Amino acid sequence: MRMWAQSRLCQKPQRFTSILAAVFSMLFLILTAAQRADALPAFARKYGLRCSACHETWPILNNFGLRFRDNGYQLMNDRDSPIWQNPGYWPVTFRITPIWHRLSSLQAVDTYGGIPPAITGSQIQRITSSGFDLSGLDFHTGGTLEKNISFYVLPSADPTATFHFETVMARFDNLLGSSWINIKMGRFELNNLLSEKRMVQLTGNGGIYQTYHFIPVGDGNIYGQMGNNQLGMEYLGHSENDRTRISAALLSSSSGNENLITGANSYSGFFTFDQGIDAGKLGVERIGGYAYVGEAATYYRTTGGVPIPGSGIGNKGFSRVGFTGQLYLGPHFDLNVVTQHGSDNAWFGQGYGNAINPGSANQGIPQCPPTCLANNVPGTTLPAGSQAPIWNGYTFEARYVYSSQLIFIGLYEAERMSQQANNGAGSANPSPSKLGNINNYTALVRYNPFMNPRAGMALQAEFNSFHQDLTGPSITPGVLTNTNTNELLLGIDFDF
Amino acid sequence: MNSRLLQSLYAVVIAGFFALPTRITAQITEYQEKQWLDSAAASSHVGNLTGDAHRAAETYRRYCVVCHGELGDGNGESAYWFDTPLYFKPRDFTLGVFKCRSTPTGTLPTDEDLANSIARGLDRSNMPPWNVLTAQERADLVAWIKHYSPRWQTEKPGEPIAIPAEPEVTAERIKAGQDVFNRVQCWKCHGVEGKANGPSASTLQDDLGRPILPYNFSEGGRFKCGSTDADLYKIFMTGLDGTPMPSFSDNIKPEEAWDLVFFLRTLQPFHTKAKEIANGLNLKPINPNAPPPSQ
Numbered sequence: 001m002r003m004w005a006q007s008r009l010c011q012k013p014q015r016f017t018s019i020l021a022a023v024f025s026m027l028f029l030i031l032t033a034a035q036r037a038d039a040l041p042a043f044a045r046k047y048g049l050r051c052s053a054c055h056e057t058w059p060i061l062n063n064f065g066l067r068f069r070d071n072g073y074q075l076m077n078d079r080d081s082p083i084w085q086n087p088g089y090w091p092v093t094f095r096i097t098p099i100w101h102r103l104s105s106l107q108a109v110d111t112y113g114g115i116p117p118a119i120t121g122s123q124i125q126r127i128t129s130s131g132f133d134l135s136g137l138d139f140h141t142g143g144t145l146e147k148n149i150s151f152y153v154l155p156s157a158d159p160t161a162t163f164h165f166e167t168v169m170a171r172f173d174n175l176l177g178s179s180w181i182n183i184k185m186g187r188f189e190l191n192n193l194l195s196e197k198r199m200v201q202l203t204g205n206g207g208i209y210q211t212y213h214f215i216p217v218g219d220g221n222i223y224g225q226m227g228n229n230q231l232g233m234e235y236l237g238h239s240e241n242d243r244t245r246i247s248a249a250l251l252s253s254s255s256g257n258e259n260l261i262t263g264a265n266s267y268s269g270f271f272t273f274d275q276g277i278d279a280g281k282l283g284v285e286r287i288g289g290y291a292y293v294g295e296a297a298t299y300y301r302t303t304g305g306v307p308i309p310g311s312g313i314g315n316k317g318f319s320r321v322g323f324t325g326q327l328y329l330g331p332h333f334d335l336n337v338v339t340q341h342g343s344d345n346a347w348f349g350q351g352y353g354n355a356i357n358p359g360s361a362n363q364g365i366p367q368c369p370p371t372c373l374a375n376n377v378p379g380t381t382l383p384a385g386s387q388a389p390i391w392n393g394y395t396f397e398a399r400y401v402y403s404s405q406l407i408f409i410g411l412y413e414a415e416r417m418s419q420q421a422n423n424g425a426g427s428a429n430p431s432p433s434k435l436g437n438i439n440n441y442t443a444l445v446r447y448n449p450f451m452n453p454r455a456g457m458a459l460q461a462e463f464n465s466f467h468q469d470l471t472g473p474s475i476t477p478g479v480l481t482n483t484n485t486n487e488l489l490l491g492i493d494f495d496f
Numbered sequence: 497m498n499s500r501l502l503q504s505l506y507a508v509v510i511a512g513f514f515a516l517p518t519r520i521t522a523q524i525t526e527y528q529e530k531q532w533l534d535s536a537a538a539s540s541h542v543g544n545l546t547g548d549a550h551r552a553a554e555t556y557r558r559y560c561v562v563c564h565g566e567l568g569d570g571n572g573e574s575a576y577w578f579d580t581p582l583y584f585k586p587r588d589f590t591l592g593v594f595k596c597r598s599t600p601t602g603t604l605p606t607d608e609d610l611a612n613s614i615a616r617g618l619d620r621s622n623m624p625p626w627n628v629l630t631a632q633e634r635a636d637l638v639a640w641i642k643h644y645s646p647r648w649q650t651e652k653p654g655e656p657i658a659i660p661a662e663p664e665v666t667a668e669r670i671k672a673g674q675d676v677f678n679r680v681q682c683w684k685c686h687g688v689e690g691k692a693n694g695p696s697a698s699t700l701q702d703d704l705g706r707p708i709l710p711y712n713f714s715e716g717g718r719f720k721c722g723s724t725d726a727d728l729y730k731i732f733m734t735g736l737d738g739t740p741m742p743s744f745s746d747n748i749k750p751e752e753a754w755d756l757v758f759f760l761r762t763l764q765p766f767h768t769k770a771k772e773i774a775n776g777l778n779l780k781p782i783n784p785n786a787p788p789p790s791q
Contacts, residue, residue, distance in 0.1 A: 048574030048622055052558040063628040064559065075624035077617055078717050084582065241627040280632040281551065331551070404558045453562060453574050 041496060042091035042140060043068075044453040047075055051456050052404035056334075057446055058456055058495075059198040060399075063276065063284050067242035072150040072173030072182065073143055081147040091143040095495035099202060102130035105485040108473035122475045134159045135202065135491075138166070148173045152188070166197075167229055180237035187231045187256060191247040191272045193288055193324040194336045194397065196227040201411065203487040206442030206464035210413045211322075211340050211393035216421060217436040217471060219389055221348035223268065223296040224318045228256040230270070243276035243284070253296040253315075266315045268294020274324060283328040292320040298345075298352040299378075316345035316353070322393070332401050340393035346382055349389040349421025385427020390419040391436075405451060411442040432480070437469040446493075457494040463487070537648040540607040540638035547607070547635030549643050555633055556640050563622060564589060568644030574622075581700075581707040584621040592647030593703070593738045596721035601735040601743035603654025604647060610638045612722075619718045657733055659726055660750045665758045665770050667777050673759025676752050678782045680744055685710040688781040690763030700740045708739055713763035728757050 044051060051058045054065030061069065074080035082089075107127045113120040136159055142152035154167035169186030173179075189197045194209070201207045212227030232251035238244060253266040274288025297312025322340040329335055347353065393415045400408040415438035420431040444462035464487045470480035538549035556564075565572040568589035575586050587594070596613045597605035611634045617625035626634065642648040663669065677683060685700060687693040690713030702708045711719065721731050733753055735743030748756065762774035 047624075048563065048577055050558075050562045053562070064626070067628050075617075075622075077621065077624045078619040079583065079622065241625075278630045278632075280630060283630060283633070284628070331554075403554060451562075 041453070041455050042093040042142060043073060044456075046085060046089065046091065046143065048453050050404075050451045050453055051448070052451055056399065056401060057200060057404075057407040057448065058458065060200060061195070061198060063242065063286075067238075070182070070236060070238045070242055070245065071179070072148060072171050073152070074148070074150070074173065080144050082144055091141055093140040093495050095138045095140065095493070097135035097202065097491045097493040099133045099135060099489055099491035100131070101133060101203070101487055101489040101491075102128065103204070103485070103487045104128035106472050106481065106483070108475050124473060124475060124481060135493075137161070140495075145170075148175075179240050182236040182238075183233065184236070185233040187229050188234065189229050190226055190249060190270050190292075191234065191236065191245075192226060192290070192338075193272070193274050193286065193326060194338050194395065197229070200407075200409065200446055200458075200460065200493075201442050201444060201462060201464070202460060202491055202493070203442065203462055203464035203489050205440055205466035205485060205487065206411060206444075206462060209338070209395055210415055210438050210440050211338055211395040214340070214342065214391065214393055214415045214438065216344070216349065216389040216391060216417060217431070218351050218421065219344055219348050220298070220351040220353040221296060221318055221344045222353070223253045223255050223294065224292055224320055224342070224344070225255060226270070226290075226292055226320060230254075230256045232267075234270075243278075245272070245274050245288075247272045251294070253294050265312060266295045266297055268292065268296075268318075272324075279328060281331065283331075283334075285328055286324075286326040288324045290320075290322055290324060294318060296348075296353055298347045314347075316347045318342075318344045318348065334399050334401070336395075336397040336399070338393075338395040340395075341390075342393065343388050343390045344421075346386045346388045346421065350382055350386055383422075383428070385422055385424040385430065387419060387421060387424035389417070389421040391415060391417045405448040407446050409442070409444050409446070411440070413438065413440040432470055434469045435480075436471060439467045441465045455494070455496040457492065460489070460491050460493055462489045462491075464489075535643050535649070537642045538639050540611075540635050540642065542607050542611040542631065542635040542638060545632055545635040547632075547637070547639035549636065549639040552633070552636035552640035555629070555637060559626065559629075560637070568641070578622055581709045584618070584623075584708070585704075585706060586622070588704075589641050589644035591738075592645030592651075595736040595738060597654070597734050597737065598656035598730055599654025599734065600657060600745065601737055604651055606653045606656060607635070607638050607642075609653075610641060611635060614638070616722060618720055620720070657730065657745070658750075659729055659733075660754070662725055662757075663751070663754055665761075665773065667773050669755045670758050670762060670770060670774055670777065670779065672752065673755035673757070674779065674782060676748060676756045677759055678784065680747050681784075682756075683782060683784055685740065686713065688784065690714055690760070702740070703738045710741075713760060714765060716765040725754075725757050725761070728760060729753050732756065 041051075043049075043054070054061060054068055056062045068075060104126050106124055108122045109125040109127070110119045111121045111123055112118065137157040139155045140152075141154070142150070144150045149170070149172055151170050152167055154165065155163050156166035157163045165187060167186070167188055169184050169188045171182065171184030173182045175181040175183065189195060192212070196209050196212050199207065199209070208227055213225045215221065215225075230249070230251045231254055232249050234247055234249035236245070236247045238246070247270075249270040251268045251270060253268045270290070270292045272288060272290045274286050276284040276286045279285045295315035295317050297314055298316050299312065299314030301308050301311040301313070320340055320342045322338060324339075325335075325337040327335045327337070393413070395413045396411070398410045402408065415436070417433065417436055420433060420435060423430045423433070442462065442464045444460055446458050446460045448456065448458045450457065464485075466483070466485045466487075468483040470482060472481035472483040474480055535549075540547035561572055562574050563572040563578075563586035564570055565575065565586070570586040570588035572586060578585055592604060594605045594610065594613070595618075597603070597609050599605055599609070611631075614629070614634045614637055615625060615627040617623050629637070684694045684696045685692070687697065692710045692712035694710065697710050700708045700710060711717075719728055719731060720736065721727055731741070733743060733745045733748070735741055744753075758770045761768050761770040762779065764771070
């Protein structure tokens with residue numbers, strides 16, 4: 001107590017510094033404007049905990065948050081049932097992020113000449129644009145209905161306020177009194193150790209894990225994207241302290257889209273295992289692996305030549321397997337690693353399977369262009385030289401947690417094709433071996449000006465550089481250029 | 497606007513933005529930290545681990561400060577909202593008084609006791625189990641907690657009480673346990689059926705004058721200080737300091753304590769051997785108003 005009293009006196013100069021900081025902060029906001037913020041206050045309010053209890057920085061879970069989630073949003077302190085809450089408590093949080101960003105990319109730009117001016121050709125040019133913008137709006141609701149029975153519903157809107165259900169699930173936990181038996185059903189994020197739904201990156205290409213969404217150029221398989229919330233049922237088992245975790249999910253091969261209009265009548269499975277190892281002062285090191293295997297339709301029966309929604313058959317296989325790791329290399333530094341070895345059936349490699357695609361860009365699903373190969377109709381044969389596309393992906397996310405309020409993150413991802421779909425023996429039109437390879441770099445700093453159990457706010461500055469081989473604009477037939485996009489983003493991320 | 501000027505503006509703004517947090521997050525002074533780190537109390541020994549308080553500073557701020565407060569006085573920003581008696585207020589570390597101990601009443605707990613409390617959490621409070629932290633992190637937190645109270649500077653922890661080996665549960669022991677339950681008047685708070693509805697239950701307060709509820713055996717929740725028979729033995733032989741639950745070490749012999757453990761287990765809604773035997777005995781709740789048995 002004595003020392004604290006003295007420290008209060010010593011802190012007086014810091015108040016001045018804080019005022020200065022606040023002034024700078026306001027200046028910063030006025031001049032630019034951008035970034036994003038903290039934890040799910042619906043849970044924080046319920047338990048009176050700060051965001052930092054469950055989050056390394058919101059929304060990235062730490063080990064305590066992971067166990068909280070794995071227990072069905074329960075602290076396991078015998079006060080989890082809603083009967084213990086104030087009757088006025090309603091677990092709702094909204095989150096939105098005003099941003100400013102500056103985006104530059106290579107484009108094929110028309111050139112003009114003559115009088116009157118007319119298009120005379122085109123050239124590759126870097127186009128840069130900037131401005132204020134908004135993220136979508138999320139309404140998080142989640143909690144317990146009764147002890148060991150919980151729910152999560154997340155209606156999410158894009159910036160034009162078009163809503164969809166990002167997450168809807170009910171779960172039963174600790175069945176038979178065992179933490180090894182937990183079941184949930186609905187639409188949910190796969191049990192990825194490195195969660196895409198909880199990543200803090202906000203830029204267009206940095207805001208998803210490329211490894212989770214990678215599809216070879218021309219591939220028609222829109223399924224198997226680990227980053228998308230999926231429809232299905234999941235079993236999860238974990239030790240009491242969450243050091244050991246296993247899961248198995250049975251999923252509709254629909255890439256998370258409702259109404260059975262895609263991938264009907266086929267299922268896939270997602271299996272994970274990870275083990276935490278106490279590393280003393282470093283914390284808990286966690287390593288694991290995953291396998292995502294399944295089938296999806298390549299053929300749709302038609303009416304009048306138009307594919308019938310929900311009629312998908314001709315299932316072909318796909319797989320994604322890899323290792324995951326969350327490695328604490330120092331008291332403030334952790335490195336998260338995901339590898340992936342992916343493979344699609346040759347039919348997908350030739351563009352089949354994407355006849356009906358209701359996916360939207362904000363879900364990370366490419367739209368099927370009008371010219372894509374719609375249907376593996378009876379009698380269709382694969383072109384000579386067709387083979388299964390195979391690739392490897394690597395994600396490295398390094399985090400420097402200066403304090404619970406300040407975090408620096410660097411993300412590097414590499415996607416490498418090891419076998420192109422068109423490069424088999426006898427192929428008439430082989431693809432360049434590096435077609436579609438990706439290098440993706442993101443760096444950010446995220447700062448929470450305050451921490452409390454009621455609301456969250458974070459300021460974020462982020463830069464992303466995305467490069468993909470031979471997928472850029474082309475102005476000369478047969479000459480492929482690279483995609484090269486840079487984005488700078490500043491945002492205020494907040495939730496309440 | 498000139499693009500070079502615009503770029504310079506970006507650079508200044510971003511540099512200022514990055515510089516802000518380093519000042520704002522400085523929540524304690526170097527002087528204060530040095531004082532703490534030099535303190536002999538700022539260490540702990542849990543098993544073969546040595547805890548260091550200054551390693552726990554960030555951990556405490558991340559997980560604990562919201563309830564226990566920057567000063568460790570239990571007045572964190574959330575403490576106000578924990579309504580007693582349904583929730584306990586957070587522990588005031590400055591008092592150096594702890595419920596869960598292996599040491600006699602009135603003494604300081606061992607470092608192991610504190611580490612166990614952190615790992616186990618306290619049921620029916622907002623203190624969750626922190627067993628996701630590593631053993632080293634918990635040992636560091638113990639060291640941190642200890643620096644808050646001057647008691648750790650002047651007193652040694654008590655000597656853990658001896659717990660004799662658990663005997664075999666028998667019908668006689670259960671009946672004897674019921675007699676102890678009656679004799680030391682556990683029923684006054686816990687009720688004759690262990691339903692926390694004894695005549696004194698509604699009047700109970702902790703040492704700080706806040707209302708408090710006795711444990712309800714019929715709910716079957718975990719005991720505050722552990723779930724094993726030995727933990728239960730310890731609870732009434734050491735007492736829960738700071739609460740109305742006293743130590744009965746002067747009133748109950750060790751073998752009687754085990755008898756009481758076996759009887760208390762029959763009040764819980766679990767299928768245990770003690771419960772099975774009690775069902776066979778057709779054990780009736782005690783009647784505190786009944787005349788004492790003739791000698």
